[in-house]
Amino acid sequence: MSANLKQSIRDSKSARWFVLATVSFLMFTGYFFTDIMSPLQGALRDNFGWSNAEYGMFAGSYSFLNVFCLMLIFGGIILDKLGIRFTGTSFIGVMIAGAFFNYYAMTDTFNNGGLGYDFLNSFLTQYKPSLKLAILGYTLFGVGVEIAGITVSRILVKWFKGKELALAMGLEMATARGGMLLAFSGSRLMAGEEQIVSRPLAFGVLFLVIGFLAFFIHNMMDKKMDAEVADDTAAAAEEDEFKVSDIFLLFKNPGFIFIALLCVLFYSAVFPFSKFAPDLMVQKYMFNDNFAGSMVGLLPLGTIVLTPLFGAFLDNKGKGASVMVLGAILLIIVHSIFAFGPDQKAFAFIAMIVLGFAFSFVPAAMWPSIPKIVPESRLGSAYAMIFMIQNVGLMLFPMILGAVLDSSNQGNTGNLDYSNSMMLMVGCGVLALFFAFMLKAVDKKNGYGLDLPNIQK
Numbered sequence: 001m002s003a004n005l006k007q008s009i010r011d012s013k014s015a016r017w018f019v020l021a022t023v024s025f026l027m028f029t030g031y032f033f034t035d036i037m038s039p040l041q042g043a044l045r046d047n048f049g050w051s052n053a054e055y056g057m058f059a060g061s062y063s064f065l066n067v068f069c070l071m072l073i074f075g076g077i078i079l080d081k082l083g084i085r086f087t088g089t090s091f092i093g094v095m096i097a098g099a100f101f102n103y104y105a106m107t108d109t110f111n112n113g114g115l116g117y118d119f120l121n122s123f124l125t126q127y128k129p130s131l132k133l134a135i136l137g138y139t140l141f142g143v144g145v146e147i148a149g150i151t152v153s154r155i156l157v158k159w160f161k162g163k164e165l166a167l168a169m170g171l172e173m174a175t176a177r178g179g180m181l182l183a184f185s186g187s188r189l190m191a192g193e194e195q196i197v198s199r200p201l202a203f204g205v206l207f208l209v210i211g212f213l214a215f216f217i218h219n220m221m222d223k224k225m226d227a228e229v230a231d232d233t234a235a236a237a238e239e240d241e242f243k244v245s246d247i248f249l250l251f252k253n254p255g256f257i258f259i260a261l262l263c264v265l266f267y268s269a270v271f272p273f274s275k276f277a278p279d280l281m282v283q284k285y286m287f288n289d290n291f292a293g294s295m296v297g298l299l300p301l302g303t304i305v306l307t308p309l310f311g312a313f314l315d316n317k318g319k320g321a322s323v324m325v326l327g328a329i330l331l332i333i334v335h336s337i338f339a340f341g342p343d344q345k346a347f348a349f350i351a352m353i354v355l356g357f358a359f360s361f362v363p364a365a366m367w368p369s370i371p372k373i374v375p376e377s378r379l380g381s382a383y384a385m386i387f388m389i390q391n392v393g394l395m396l397f398p399m400i401l402g403a404v405l406d407s408s409n410q411g412n413t414g415n416l417d418y419s420n421s422m423m424l425m426v427g428c429g430v431l432a433l434f435f436a437f438m439l440k441a442v443d444k445k446n447g448y449g450l451d452l453p454n455i456q457k
């Protein structure tokens with residue numbers, strides 16, 4: 001009997017929205033921790049002696065294990081084989097353990113010779129022990145939060161398929177962006193006058209633990225639903241199962257190739273950029289250190305409202321492929337302003353707001369487009385693969401941005417010049433635009449219907 005016919009807890013609106021609230025809160029805490037260090041780049045330079053290249057290496061370490069150890073592929077397989085509750089619980093555990101190491105790396109206890117300091121000081125001595133332990137922590141955190149994100153997408157499909165799926169995804173992304181906003185605007189305040197980096201990280205770990213508790217509540221609801229619709233979920237799980245052979249089929253699909261390339265380029269010009277953006281605001285636009293993070297907070301702020309709105313628009317009116325082209329054009333304009341524009345504060349305001357539009361348009365159009373390009377039986381593999389490709393950019397670009405920043409400011413004792421680093425971001429935008437056009441062309445040829453409404457009347 002189909003899930004649509006059989007009455008289950010998922011047919012209760014309040015139960016569905018309650019589940020959405022629990023997993024969205026979890027992602028809120030995950031995104032909060034992801035960006036907690038971003039407004040503290042200056043404090044890391046001043047108090048811990050990290051160079052910009054080292055900061056970039058730390059930011060890129062989020063994706064080290066995801067890329068080199070294919071963790072997202074394994075995560076996809078574990079999710080299929082062992083289920084939502086096991087995968088979510090285990091990888092949230094990994095996320096919290098990683099976050100704790102990251103926190104401990106920045107404490108006085110560790111840096112004054114605490115547990116593990118001497119060991120980490122005994123090899124690769126050109127790098128500080130704080131950097132090495134923070135990298136270890138952040139890379140574990142990156143595995144946990146990415147697999148938690150894939151698990152949450154699967155949870156939303158399980159509860160909302162055939163119902164308000166795009167809206168639910170939009171609201172989940174919007175809530176997660178709330179975590180980013182809190183990190184950008186609150187991190188320096190939490191660090192206090194003395195800029196104690198470990199303080200906001202301690203808040204971050206605490207939030208993650210509360211997020212974990214929210215996930216336990218979800219687990220109880222999930223268990224109830226599984227008990228009610230055991231037959232249906234077994235069938236659905238088989239349908240969605242991750243198969244390694246599917247990966248080869250995905251790479252024969254031009255639509256998938258272009259959307260994956262667009263995804264890695266678009267997100268590389270947003271997330272790695274946001275790691276450096278607070279410092280850019282200080283160095284180029286002379287914003288006060290505390291306000292610089294709030295400036296970057298404009299980026300998630302706009303998306304909180306706009307992502308679900310665009311989601312609803314695309315559900316009803318379509319134009320997903322065109323919106324992705326528009327998003328890439330906005331990316332080029334914004335990063336050109338940062339690279340070549342005047343250093344007046346008004347330009348920074350306008351550019352951040354416009355970037356917020358692009359950051360709302362593209363995710364709202366991109367994620368619900370994937371089921372139009374890839375058959376449902378290969379969706380699990382497609383999401384894991386696209387996250388994996390995206391992580392290559394999330395790993396490389398912070399490292400490149402930091403290295404370019406250091407190399408283009410050698411001997412510069414004044415404010416850092418970000419022009420070359422921002423030109424790289426313009427390059428990402430140009431390539432993203434090219435692939436957005438290629439996607440539009442294959443859409444026309446293969447009839448994916450990317451410009452058609454998601455809701456078919």
Ligand SMILES: C[C@H](N)C(=O)N[C@@H](CCCCN)C(=O)O
Pocket residue numbers: 146149153169173176363367387390
């Ligand atoms: C960083 C993460 N891999 C990512 O891509 N996050 C997306 C949301 C994807 C999930 C959609 N249900 C984002 O835009 O934050």
